[in-house]
Amino acid sequence: MNSVAASVVVVGAGLGGLRTAESLRAAGFEGAITVVGDEPSMPYSRPPLSKEALSAGVQVAELEFRRKPSVADVNWQFGSPVISSDLAARTLTLADGTQLAFDGLVIASGIRPRRLPIPGPEAGRYVLRTSHDAIGLRNYLAPGRSAVIMGAGFIGCEVAATARGLGCEVHVVAIDEQPMIRPLGAELGRGLRERHEHHGVDFHLGRTVQEFLGGDHITSVLLDDGTELPASVVVEAVGSVCNVEWLEGNGLDLTDGVLVDQGMVVDFEVPIVAVGDVARHPNSLFGNIPRRIEHWNMPTETGRRAGVSLAALLRGEQPDQGPFSAMPAFWSDQYHHKIQSFGMPGIATSSQLVEGSADEACIFEYSDDTGLVGIVGVDRTAELAPYRKQLLER
Amino acid sequence: MVTITVDMDKCQHYGQCCFEADDVFALNDDGQLEYVKEVDGSRRADVESAADVCPMQAITVE
Ligand SMILES: Cc1cc2nc3c(=O)[nH]c(=O)nc-3n(C[C@H](O)[C@H](O)[C@H](O)COP(=O)(O)OP(=O)(O)OC[C@H]3O[C@@H](n4cnc5c(N)ncnc54)[C@H](O)[C@@H]3O)c2cc1C
Ligand code: SF4
Numbered sequence: 271m272n273s274v275a276a277s278v279v280v281v282g283a284g285l286g287g288l289r290t291a292e293s294l295r296a297a298g299f300e301g302a303i304t305v306v307g308d309e310p311s312m313p314y315s316r317p318p319l320s321k322e323a324l325s326a327g328v329q330v331a332e333l334e335f336r337r338k339p340s341v342a343d344v345n346w347q348f349g350s351p352v353i354s355s356d357l358a359a360r361t362l363t364l365a366d367g368t369q370l371a372f373d374g375l376v377i378a379s380g381i382r383p384r385r386l387p388i389p390g391p392e393a394g395r396y397v398l399r400t401s402h403d404a405i406g407l408r409n410y411l412a413p414g415r416s417a418v419i420m421g422a423g424f425i426g427c428e429v430a431a432t433a434r435g436l437g438c439e440v441h442v443v444a445i446d447e448q449p450m451i452r453p454l455g456a457e458l459g460r461g462l463r464e465r466h467e468h469h470g471v472d473f474h475l476g477r478t479v480q481e482f483l484g485g486d487h488i489t490s491v492l493l494d495d496g497t498e499l500p501a502s503v504v505v506e507a508v509g510s511v512c513n514v515e516w517l518e519g520n521g522l523d524l525t526d527g528v529l530v531d532q533g534m535v536v537d538f539e540v541p542i543v544a545v546g547d548v549a550r551h552p553n554s555l556f557g558n559i560p561r562r563i564e565h566w567n568m569p570t571e572t573g574r575r576a577g578v579s580l581a582a583l584l585r586g587e588q589p590d591q592g593p594f595s596a597m598p599a600f601w602s603d604q605y606h607h608k609i610q611s612f613g614m615p616g617i618a619t620s621s622q623l624v625e626g627s628a629d630e631a632c633i634f635e636y637s638d639d640t641g642l643v644g645i646v647g648v649d650r651t652a653e654l655a656p657y658r659k660q661l662l663e664r
Numbered sequence: 665m666v667t668i669t670v671d672m673d674k675c676q677h678y679g680q681c682c683f684e685a686d687d688v689f690a691l692n693d694d695g696q697l698e699y700v701k702e703v704d705g706s707r708r709a710d711v712e713s714a715a716d717v718c719p720m721q722a723i724t725v726e
Contacts, residue, residue, distance in 0.1 A: 289716070317719045336721055373705065424683065570716055596667035601678050608695065609680065651679045658683065 276301040276584045277544075279353050279362060279370055279426070282378035283307025283515070285315070286546025286569030288335055293338035293577020299584060304346045304370065306362070308351035317566065319404040319438055320428035320601050325435055327408060330401045346565075352379075357520040374580050376640070377514035377544035379530050383559055385506055386420075390482025396505050398425055410503035418491045418501040422481055423448035426507035426601050428465065431604040434469050441499045442466070443474045453457075453526070453611065454646060455621035455636070461533045461628030461648070462604070468637065469605055474499070476664055510564070512548050514630070526550055527562045532594040534576035541583035543576035545569060553663065554593035555615055558645065561597045571596035578603030601651070609649040613661045617643030625650065633657065666708050667726045670700055674722035679716035681723060689714055 275609045278294060280287045283305050291303050306315075314333040315332045318324075323333060326341040349519045363404050383397035396407045407429075411417065419426045423442035423581065433440045442449065448459030449466065463473060474493060481492040491499045519537075523529040528536060528544040535541040546549075546569035552558040572594075580591035602609040615621070618636035625647075626632030633653065636644035641664055645657040668688065681689040688711055689699045703711060708725070715723035719726050 315721060327704070335722070437682060487671050537713065567717055571698075599680065601680065603676065603678070610679065649695065652693070652695065653688060655683075 275612050276373040276374060277371070278580065278584070279372040279504040280305040281362070282315050282376075282380055282513070282548075283309065283311075283346065283348065284378060284380050284545070284546065284547075284569065285313055285335065286380070287376060287378035288313040288337060288341070289491070289514040289570045289573030289582075290543070290545050290577045290592070291341045291344055292338045292583050295338070295577075296430045297581035298576045299577075299581040301373070301584070303341070304347060304372075304611045305344055306347045306350075306352055306364065306370070306617045309402070310348050311401065312346065314401060314469065316399070317332070317421065319401065320398055320425050320527070321432060324404050324408055324411070324432045328401050328476055329399045333401065333451045336587055352361055352516045354518075355516055355520060357517075357522075357538060360540055362516075374541040374584050375543075376576065377517065377548060378540065378546050378569075379516070379548055381510040381512050381527075381547045383506060384511050386479070386508060388479055388482060390407070391486060391488050393485045394488035394501065394503050395482070396503060397428060398507065399493070407494060407503065407505065411436045414501040416441070416500040417503050417505065418443060418499050419505045419507060420444070421447055421507035421509070422451075422473070422475070423507060423567065424450060424453070424600075427462070427603060429505050429507065430466060430471050431469070434471055435605070438502075439472075440470070440551065441472045441474060441491075441501075443477050443479055443493060443499070445476065445478055446473055449473070449475075449651075453616045453619070454609075455615070455634070457621060457623065457628050458632070458634050458646065458648070461632070462607075462609075465605060465607060466630060469610055470497060485610045510547075512562075516547065529560055531559070533579035533589040533591065534572050535579050535583070535589055536595075541580055543580045545572040545576045548551070551594060553598075554595045555597065555661070556617070557640065558593070561614075565600040565611075567596065567599045595659065607649055608651055608652055609648050611644060612654065612658045613642075613644035615646055618643050666703050666705055668699060668711055669724045669726070670697065670699055671722045671724070672697075674720045675718075676704055676720055678719060680717045680719060682686065685710040688717035695724055
């Protein structure tokens with residue numbers, strides 16, 4: 271194949287899609303690049319949507335990522351999602367009927383929040399993934415209003431903190447015994463719960479939502495133990511679903527996102543890579559077991575690698591078979607407490623406090639039978655560097 | 665030389681940049697970001713990576 275004539279389509283105009291396009295250019299790919307995004311905006315930073323931007327008001331233009339000059343000639347197509355694909359024939363179909371042909375494909379369609387089938391009014395139910403979601407939700411967050419957050423993961427807890435900061439009454443309902451227990455363990459989860467309680471958040475742990483009550487609009491939430499919580503707004507932050515429906519029918523492994531190898535390449539007869547939240551990739555630091563990692567630096571790290579791989583494939587060459595060994599990094603911000611995580615504390619079987627105490631600034635180590643797998647600091651980000659190094663050397 | 669500017673109104677002191685170029689960006693004992701304003705041209709790739717990972721897009725590299 272002639273690389274000058276080759277064209278690439280990127281599905282998903284998020285961070286992963288942008289970084290892959292930049293990496294393709296950096297790797298010498300000179301063909302046309304089209305990025306298809308169902309949101310109406312250039313790639314922007316999502317983390318502020320549950321934090322400062324939710325608090326101060328969302329200005330999407332201010333959240334836009336700066337784009338490298340090398341992608342100035344990329345063709346951006348917004349507003350109509352890809353709804354189906356025939357990968358062997360190298361064609362995509364958009365919701366508006368447009369057909370797009372490609373030589374190489376980048377799967378960067380990310381994830382969306384899971385919604386539970388709970389009976390009751392729809393109005394007043396929110397999820398949080400896009401700037402649109404955040405703008406809608408923001409309208410409800412005012413002093414004296416009651417917000418019920420479903421789910422006590424990072425996004426649920428960040429929204430709880432932001433909503434308290436805006437003067438709302440906040441209830442968090444979750445089936446787990448402590449907030450953020452899966453990634454952080456019970457001991458640190460408890461410490462963080464106490465910080466939230468200190469700021470006035472009411473937790474309903476071990477509980478589920480049975481029904482939303484109200485006329486046209488939600489006015490309260492009924493829990494499985496009969497408790498009724500007043501609710502001006504409900505935020506569902508109960509996990510995610512991969513945006514892969516458009517890939518069905520092609521024989522790909524889509525059991526949890528898109529399975530790729532260490533070069534982010536999909537095992538298929540046509541050059542295809544996947545990046546970011548939707549890619550299930552091996553990491554040599556963690557036993558090369560393919561996993562999806564919804565962490566901040568992963569769209570950038572996987573995108574860099576995928577661009578190089580795809581450029582090679584389009585030149586008719588074998589992509590680099592070297593291991594993928596990027597250190598997953600995640601942070602969170604709740605009431606000015608800064609949580610920083612490295613590695614994969616979520617796969618650990620035990621955790622141990624190594625500095626401070628769970629109620630104050632602290633550092634926890636996370637291990638499994640292979641040794642240290644993760645490290646988390648609360649208000650100790652600056653002191654994590656040596657631990658991160660230890661993880662890199664594992 | 666490469667010139668680095670961090671918009672301190674935007675910066676939330678998350679420290680993500682520090683892990684890309686720890687000799688250029690660092691959080692001090694109070695958790696506030698401190699950085700070197702000019703580095704050698706050979707460091708451009710590292711400081712651009714730091715600008716890439718900043719969730720607030722607060723870092724400009726010229
Ligand atoms: C509210 C919020 C707060 C967060 N906070 C943090 C944090 O504090 N720390 C942290 O480390 N990480 C955080 N994250 C996670 C981080 O933002 C994600 O890991 C990152 O955005 C993933 O990038 P991506 O490019 O893989 O996916 P996305 O940014 O989701 O991009 C995918 C894009 O593809 C589009 N798309 C999907 N299907 C189609 C289709 N069929 N056709 C066309 N387009 C399609 C989507 O609409 C979307 O625009 C947060 C995420 C959210 C939502
Ligand atoms: S990554 Fe950005 S927000 Fe974070 S400390 Fe660096 S400049 Fe500030």
